[in-house]
Amino acid sequence: MLSDPKAVFRKYITDRISLSDQEWAIIEPAWAVKKLRKHQYLLQEGEKWLHHGFVCEGCLRRYRLNNRGIEHTIQFSIENNWAGDRESLMEGTPTKYNIDAVEDTTLLLIHNNDFEMISRSVPAFHEMINIIIQQRLNLSQERIHAAISFTAEEKYRHFIETSPNLVNRVPRHMLASYLGITPETLSRIRKQIAEK
Amino acid sequence: MLSDPKAVFRKYITDRISLSDQEWAIIEPAWAVKKLRKHQYLLQEGEKWLHHGFVCEGCLRRYRLNNRGIEHTIQFSIENNWAGDRESLMEGTPTKYNIDAVEDTTLLLIHNNDFEMISRSVPAFHEMINIIIQQRLNLSQERIHAAISFTAEEKYRHFIETSPNLVNRVPRHMLASYLGITPETLSRIRKQIAEK
DNA sequence: CGATTCTTTGAAAACAGTCAATCTGTGTGG
DNA sequence: CCACACAGATTGACTGTTTTCAAAGAATCG
Numbered sequence: 339m340l341s342d343p344k345a346v347f348r349k350y351i352t353d354r355i356s357l358s359d360q361e362w363a364i365i366e367p368a369w370a371v372k373k374l375r376k377h378q379y380l381l382q383e384g385e386k387w388l389h390h391g392f393v394c395e396g397c398l399r400r401y402r403l404n405n406r407g408i409e410h411t412i413q414f415s416i417e418n419n420w421a422g423d424r425e426s427l428m429e430g431t432p433t434k435y436n437i438d439a440v441e442d443t444t445l446l447l448i449h450n451n452d453f454e455m456i457s458r459s460v461p462a463f464h465e466m467i468n469i470i471i472q473q474r475l476n477l478s479q480e481r482i483h484a485a486i487s488f489t490a491e492e493k494y495r496h497f498i499e500t501s502p503n504l505v506n507r508v509p510r511h512m513l514a515s516y517l518g519i520t521p522e523t524l525s526r527i528r529k530q531i532a533e534k
Numbered sequence: 535m536l537s538d539p540k541a542v543f544r545k546y547i548t549d550r551i552s553l554s555d556q557e558w559a560i561i562e563p564a565w566a567v568k569k570l571r572k573h574q575y576l577l578q579e580g581e582k583w584l585h586h587g588f589v590c591e592g593c594l595r596r597y598r599l600n601n602r603g604i605e606h607t608i609q610f611s612i613e614n615n616w617a618g619d620r621e622s623l624m625e626g627t628p629t630k631y632n633i634d635a636v637e638d639t640t641l642l643l644i645h646n647n648d649f650e651m652i653s654r655s656v657p658a659f660h661e662m663i664n665i666i667i668q669q670r671l672n673l674s675q676e677r678i679h680a681a682i683s684f685t686a687e688e689k690y691r692h693f694i695e696t697s698p699n700l701v702n703r704v705p706r707h708m709l710a711s712y713l714g715i716t717p718e719t720l721s722r723i724r725k726q727i728a729e730k
Numbered sequence: 731c732g733a734t735t736c737t738t739t740g741a742a743a744a745c746a747g748t749c750a751a752t753c754t755g756t757g758t759g760g
Numbered sequence: 761c762c763a764c765a766c767a768g769a770t771t772g773a774c775t776g777t778t779t780t781c782a783a784a785g786a787a788t789c790g
Contacts, residue, residue, distance in 0.1 A: 404683040410679060410682055410683040412675055412679060424668060424671070428668060428672070468667070472667055474671055475670055475671045476620070476621040478674035478675060479608055482608060482674060482677055483598055483600075483608060485681035486606055486711075486712075486713070486714025487598075487604065488600070489777080489778095490778070492601075509736070511735095511736065515682075516682075517682070518681065519778075520779060520780080521737070522738080522739085522778085522780085523777090523778055523779075524737095525737060526738085526739085526778090528738095529738080529739090685745080686745080686746065705767095705768070706769065707768065715747090716748080717768080718770080718771085719745090719746055719747070721771080722746090722771085725770080
């Protein structure tokens with residue numbers, strides 16, 4: 339719909355590292371454009387994940403079922419974010435996660451073999467990925483802190499502050515499952531905040 | 535007390551990558567042995583962290599204060615684990631965390647400049663670090679899932695399963711602060727489990 | 731439209747937190 | 761070596777928050 343997916347990706351990269359045309363020529367052909375309709379799965383629990391995904395447009399969610407069969411959202415990936423399951427990839431194990439599309443989504447997919455080829459051929463790309471992973475770890479720890487130390491209301495307010503671009507983009511019940519509260523509680527909190 | 539700290543570290547590395555004597559000769563001199571007494575701080579909120587720490591013996595905890603001044607433990611680092619705050623290091627920002635010693639602890643410290651020198655000189659070391667960070671990210675996401683989807687009792691049982699080596703090593707109130715429950719609740723859960 | 735899914739609301743129950751007191755264990759100084 | 765002090769752990773009673781269950785309203789999609 340909007341611009342070319344690969345142009346989005348190229349911009350993402352060049353916003354982070356300097357990239358010659360030759361390097362882009364190595365990177366570009368290995369990625370395939372994939373489109374998902376809303377509600378369509380990219381990955382389902384038990385499958386093995388062998389790729390890397392980059393969202394160019396739309397929104398994916400990665401979620402997991404707890405022992406009572408309740409969905410808990412681990413991550414939302416909107417445009418210019420990564421998606422997939424590096425744990426399944428690294429360990430060669432079946433994934434614990436489900437990934438589906440919250441909106442119609444366009445992403446780029448690459449097989450891990452090609453991804454590693456690129457990492458070897460373009461060191462700056464490799465370094466960029468390392469930094470991204472480190473940043474994701476930092477964010478994860480921030481989220482752990484929020485999850486173990488905030489009340490339901492604080493969790494919601496914190497989410498509004500840190501992800502204003504997601505608040506009105508994902509359905510509330512998914513947001514609740516991301517925060518670790520029930521949809522009913524989220525609804526009541528929102529009402530309470532609105533009344534102030 | 536036990537073996538030489540640097541020997542512990544060398545074994546940690548050689549358990550993960552193959553390492554020549556020459557490479558070890560590059561790595562070894564940059565690390566300084568540091569001993570901490572129980573309760574002593576390695577890092578306090580507001581300071582900048584410029585190093586990497588590797589625990590050879592003992593136990594450190596990294597914790598954070600929430601807006602009510604309550605401590606919440608983000609991480610325990612026992613021997614053969616890393617300690618520090620890569621977020622402060624990467625971003626150059628004052629740290630949000632406190633790190634102190636749960637037991638008398640021996641660790642190795644290295645300045646980030648030297649660490650980067652080693653990463654450049656010994657590619658396998660660099661790759662090892664990348665894998666470790668990725669694994670920590672995977673564990674973080676596991677913990678997020680536990681934090682947002684488990685009851686207090688499930689959190690405790692999950693901790694016993696995943697960290698049996700820590701259960702009887704860290705004080706209960708710190709364990710509670712790690713799980714995101716109060717010491718009283720943890721105490722009651724333990725009693726309840728014991729009665730079954 | 732009609733069906734389905736999502737959101738909100740209400741009432742009751744379960745769960746975890748708070749506050750205060752007691753108990754336990756450990757380490758220190760006399 | 762004992763007694764004391766102190767921190768940590770447990771227990772009880774109570775409070776408050778969040779969940780659960782059920783139903784009614786919205787919104788969305790074919």
